[in-house]
Amino acid sequence: MAKKILVIDDDVLVTKSIVKYLKVKGYEVESADSGKTAIALAQRLAFDLIVADIRMPEMNGLEAIRKIREINSLQGRAHPQEIIITGYASDDLQKEAQEMQVAAYIYKPFDIGEFMAAVERCLT
Amino acid sequence: MNAINYFSISFLLGALACYVSGVWVLFKNSRSSVNKSWFLLSLTAGTWSVSHFIMAVTPDYNLAWRFAYILYASAILIPVCYLYFVFALLNAVSGHKKHLLLALIGSVIFLSLLSSHWFIKDVTAKAMFRFYDDLGPLAALFVAYFAVVPTYGLLLLLRSAGTKGKEKFLQIQYVAIASLFGFIGGGSTFGLAFNIPLLPYPIILFVFYPLLITFAILRYRLMAINAVITRTGIFTAVYAIVLGVPLVLVTIGKNWLMHLLGPNWWLAPLTLLMFLATIGPFVYINLQKRAEAILLRKQRAYRETLRSAAAEMTRIRNLEQLTEFIFETIAETIHVSHAALYTWDTPKNSFILLAGHHMYADQPPEIAQTNPLITFIENLKEPLIREEINRKAEENPGTPFNDIAQEMQALKATLIVPSFLENRLANLLILGDKAGGDTYQPDDLAVFSVLANQISLAIENAALYQNMENQVKQRTQQLMDVQKQLVQAEKLATIGTLAGGVAHEINNPLTAILTNAQMLLAVCENLDADTKESLEIIEEATKRCKIIVQKLMTYSKKPLETTMVYDFNLLDVITTAVSFLKFQFEQDNVKTVLNAPDKNYPIRGNHNEMEQVITNVLLNARDAIKQIRPDGTIEIELSQDQNWVNVSIKDEGGGIPQEIIGRIFDPFFTTKEVGKGLGLGLSICQSIIDKHHGMIRVKSKTGKGTIVTIDIPRAKK
Incomplete structure (x- = not known):
C-alpha cells in the first residue's frame, strides 16, 4: 500500500508544489493549510509521514505535531516520523525541534533531491 | 630806613x-x-x-x-x-x-x-x-x-x-x-x-x-594755561578777601572799631580773619569746581560718554560687535583723526591689529613682542604721548627714547594707551590727533586708561564667550553624530528583526519555484534541450536566491544568542563564504586566492557565526582594496598545528593608520560614512571569536595593506 504523507504549510504555492511532486513519486498525500486542519485530518486518518512548516498563524508547526502525537497515542496508532521544513532560521525553534526529536530539519527552499532523500529515509 | x-x-x-x-x-x-x-x-x-x-x-x-x-x-x-x-x-x-x-x-x-x-x-x-x-x-x-x-x-x-x-x-x-x-x-x-x-x-x-x-x-603734560590762570586767579581772589578784608578793617577802620569796642578792638578783625580763613578753603574748592566745570564742560561731556560706554562694553559678547562698538564710541565722542586697537595673540606671540577706525593703509598689522616700545610700556605702565616722547628724545639724544619715538611714528600714534590684565600687557589702544588740535590732558589720560582696561576685560569676556560657544557647538555636533549612529544601529537592529519575517516570506515562493523546476526536470521525459536548459537556469537561479537569503539572515541575526555548538571544518566555512561573495567580488575586480594545504581544519563552534566573521573580514578587505585601486587580490591562508587552526586574510589595500588601529574593534567605530558601514562588524567578530575561545589580530601598514589573523583552538576528537 502506498504511504500516506501529510503536508502542513500555510503557503498554498508550497503545498501544491510538494504535493504534486510526492504524488508523482507515488505517494498518497494530504495537505493542510493550518494546524487546526492538520489535527482534524490526523483524527480521521493515519499517516506514515508528516511534513510540516513551523511558522504558521494561530498554531505553529511544532505545536501541531505535538497535538498529532497525542492523537496517535490516544488512538494507539504508530507514530509517524516528522520532517520540518522551514524558511525561518531561528535557533530557538531549531533547538525545540531537536528536543522533540523530529526526523529532519530542512531549510526552504530545499533541493528536491535532498528532500526526497529525507522522505525516503523516514519511510523505510 | x-x-x-x-x-x-x-x-x-x-x-x-x-x-x-x-x-x-x-x-x-x-x-x-x-x-x-x-x-x-x-x-x-x-x-x-x-x-x-x-x-x-x-x-x-x-x-x-x-x-x-x-x-x-x-x-x-x-x-x-x-x-x-x-x-x-x-x-x-x-x-x-x-x-x-x-x-x-x-x-x-x-x-x-x-x-x-x-x-x-x-x-x-x-x-x-x-x-x-x-x-x-x-x-x-x-x-x-x-x-x-x-x-x-x-x-x-x-x-x-x-x-x-x-x-x-x-x-x-x-x-x-x-x-x-x-x-x-x-x-x-x-x-x-x-x-x-x-x-x-x-x-x-x-x-x-x-x-x-x-x-x-x-x-611734562603741562596744564593748559587757561586752567592755570583760573586756578591761580580763584586762589588769589579768595585769599585776598580772607586776608585783605581784616587787613583793611585794621588799617582803615581801626579808629571806628576802637570807638566801638574799646581796648579789645582787635578781636573784631581777628574773629573776622578766623571766620574767613575757615570758610576760605570751601569757597575756593567750590568756585574752582564751578570754574572748571565751565572751562572743561566740553571735555567733561565726552568723558561721561566714555565712562558709560565702558560699562556698556562688558555686556557685548560678540567680538566683532564689541570692536565696532568701541570704535563707534571713540569716534563719536573724541573725534580723533584715527584709532587702532592691538591685542595680544598668544599663538603668534605678538600684538596683532584687531580693529580700527579711519586707519591709514599702512597701519602695521603686528607689533612684535621684542619691540622696544612694548618693553618700555610694560615697565612704565602708563599712556605714552608722542610729543612728550619726542621732547625726551630731543633732550636726551642717543637714548632709547629715539627708538621709541620712531616706533610711535611708525604706528601713527599720537597717544598710546596700554591696558593690563593681571599685570600682563593685553591691549594697546592707539589714538591719532584730537580733532581741533587740542593736546591730550591729564584727565583725558585717566579716562582713557580706564576705558582701555574696560576694553581689555570686555575683549577677554567676548573671547571666552566665543570659546565656550565653539565648544558647545562641537559637543552638539558630536552628540548629533553619535545619535545618527545610534539611529542607524537601531534601524539595522530592526532590519534584523524584519529580516527574519521577510526571509520566511521569500523562502516560501522560492520553495515553490525550485520544487517545480526540479520536478519538471526529473519527471518530464521528452524535454527538448532548450526547455531543459531553461529549467536548469531556473533551478540554479533559485538556489542562488536561497544562499543570498540565508546569508542575509545569518548576517543580521543578533549575536550572542545561544547557538548550537558542534565540530566542523573551517575550510568549508571559508569556501562557502568565498563562493557567496564570489559574484560580488567579480563585479569589483577583486580576486580571492585560497591556500589550504590540508583538507580538514576541525574546530568546535558554530559554523554560521564563523561564516559571519569570515564574510565580514573579506568585505573589509574588499573595501580597503577598492579605496586605493581598481582591482586587487585577497590572500587567504589556512594553517594548523596540533592545538590551533589559523586563518589569515591579507589584502593589498591602503592600510589602517597607526592612530586608528587601536580602536577598530570598538563598537560603533567606523571610518565609513553614515549609512555605508555601521562599525558593528569587527566588534561582533571579536565577540564571536571570543566565544570560540580564539583570538583575532590585525596588523597593518599605511600603503602596504592589512593582515587579519584568526586563531581558533583545534577541535580534538
Whole structure:
C-alpha cells in the first residue's frame, strides 16, 4: 500500500508544489493549510509521514505535531516520523525541534533531491 | 630806613629762585642744551639779583661799588644767555650760531666799557636802598641793547610757537609769560638807576619767573594755561578777601572799631580773619569746581560718554560687535583723526591689529613682542604721548627714547594707551590727533586708561564667550553624530528583526519555484534541450536566491544568542563564504586566492557565526582594496598545528593608520560614512571569536595593506 504523507504549510504555492511532486513519486498525500486542519485530518486518518512548516498563524508547526502525537497515542496508532521544513532560521525553534526529536530539519527552499532523500529515509 | 624791605627781600628771593632753579634743572639733565642754557641764564640773572640785594643792604661803600660792577657784568651777559636759552628751547642752536656770536660780541664790548665812568657813574643811597647804582650815558646804550636782544628772543619764541606741536606750544607759552615776568620785573630796576622816580615794585614778578620756567622745563603734560590762570586767579581772589578784608578793617577802620569796642578792638578783625580763613578753603574748592566745570564742560561731556560706554562694553559678547562698538564710541565722542586697537595673540606671540577706525593703509598689522616700545610700556605702565616722547628724545639724544619715538611714528600714534590684565600687557589702544588740535590732558589720560582696561576685560569676556560657544557647538555636533549612529544601529537592529519575517516570506515562493523546476526536470521525459536548459537556469537561479537569503539572515541575526555548538571544518566555512561573495567580488575586480594545504581544519563552534566573521573580514578587505585601486587580490591562508587552526586574510589595500588601529574593534567605530558601514562588524567578530575561545589580530601598514589573523583552538576528537 502506498504511504500516506501529510503536508502542513500555510503557503498554498508550497503545498501544491510538494504535493504534486510526492504524488508523482507515488505517494498518497494530504495537505493542510493550518494546524487546526492538520489535527482534524490526523483524527480521521493515519499517516506514515508528516511534513510540516513551523511558522504558521494561530498554531505553529511544532505545536501541531505535538497535538498529532497525542492523537496517535490516544488512538494507539504508530507514530509517524516528522520532517520540518522551514524558511525561518531561528535557533530557538531549531533547538525545540531537536528536543522533540523530529526526523529532519530542512531549510526552504530545499533541493528536491535532498528532500526526497529525507522522505525516503523516514519511510523505510 | 629799614634796609630789609619788600624790595631787598624780593631781590634775595629772586636770586635764590634763580640759583636753585638753575642748579636743579642742570642736575635733572646735564646733557640737554635747554637745561645747560637755563643754568647759565639763571646764574647770570641770580648774580644780578643778589648784587642788587647786597647793594641795598650793605652800609659799605666799597662793597657796594664792587657789587655794582658784578651786577652789571651779569646784566651784560643776560641777553646772550637768554638768546642761547631761546634757541635751545626751539632746538635751533646750530642754525643760529651767528646770532649768538653777534650778541656775544656785543656783550664783550660792553664788558670792556664797564669800568668807564660813562657807564656806572656812582653808587648812592636812593629811596629805601642803602646803595643803588647811578648810571651814565653808556649804560643807556646798554639798556637799548638789553631791550633789543631779549625782545628779539621773545619774538622768536612767539613766532615759532605755532609750528612746534601742541605740547611744545604749551611750554613756549609758559616760557614767554615767565620771560615777560622776568624782564618786566628786572627792567623795572633801571628806572631808579637813571634817577627816574619809578620804584621797582614789579620786582616780585622776577621772583616768580624762574619758578615758572623750571616748571615748564621739567614738567611734562603741562596744564593748559587757561586752567592755570583760573586756578591761580580763584586762589588769589579768595585769599585776598580772607586776608585783605581784616587787613583793611585794621588799617582803615581801626579808629571806628576802637570807638566801638574799646581796648579789645582787635578781636573784631581777628574773629573776622578766623571766620574767613575757615570758610576760605570751601569757597575756593567750590568756585574752582564751578570754574572748571565751565572751562572743561566740553571735555567733561565726552568723558561721561566714555565712562558709560565702558560699562556698556562688558555686556557685548560678540567680538566683532564689541570692536565696532568701541570704535563707534571713540569716534563719536573724541573725534580723533584715527584709532587702532592691538591685542595680544598668544599663538603668534605678538600684538596683532584687531580693529580700527579711519586707519591709514599702512597701519602695521603686528607689533612684535621684542619691540622696544612694548618693553618700555610694560615697565612704565602708563599712556605714552608722542610729543612728550619726542621732547625726551630731543633732550636726551642717543637714548632709547629715539627708538621709541620712531616706533610711535611708525604706528601713527599720537597717544598710546596700554591696558593690563593681571599685570600682563593685553591691549594697546592707539589714538591719532584730537580733532581741533587740542593736546591730550591729564584727565583725558585717566579716562582713557580706564576705558582701555574696560576694553581689555570686555575683549577677554567676548573671547571666552566665543570659546565656550565653539565648544558647545562641537559637543552638539558630536552628540548629533553619535545619535545618527545610534539611529542607524537601531534601524539595522530592526532590519534584523524584519529580516527574519521577510526571509520566511521569500523562502516560501522560492520553495515553490525550485520544487517545480526540479520536478519538471526529473519527471518530464521528452524535454527538448532548450526547455531543459531553461529549467536548469531556473533551478540554479533559485538556489542562488536561497544562499543570498540565508546569508542575509545569518548576517543580521543578533549575536550572542545561544547557538548550537558542534565540530566542523573551517575550510568549508571559508569556501562557502568565498563562493557567496564570489559574484560580488567579480563585479569589483577583486580576486580571492585560497591556500589550504590540508583538507580538514576541525574546530568546535558554530559554523554560521564563523561564516559571519569570515564574510565580514573579506568585505573589509574588499573595501580597503577598492579605496586605493581598481582591482586587487585577497590572500587567504589556512594553517594548523596540533592545538590551533589559523586563518589569515591579507589584502593589498591602503592600510589602517597607526592612530586608528587601536580602536577598530570598538563598537560603533567606523571610518565609513553614515549609512555605508555601521562599525558593528569587527566588534561582533571579536565577540564571536571570543566565544570560540580564539583570538583575532590585525596588523597593518599605511600603503602596504592589512593582515587579519584568526586563531581558533583545534577541535580534538
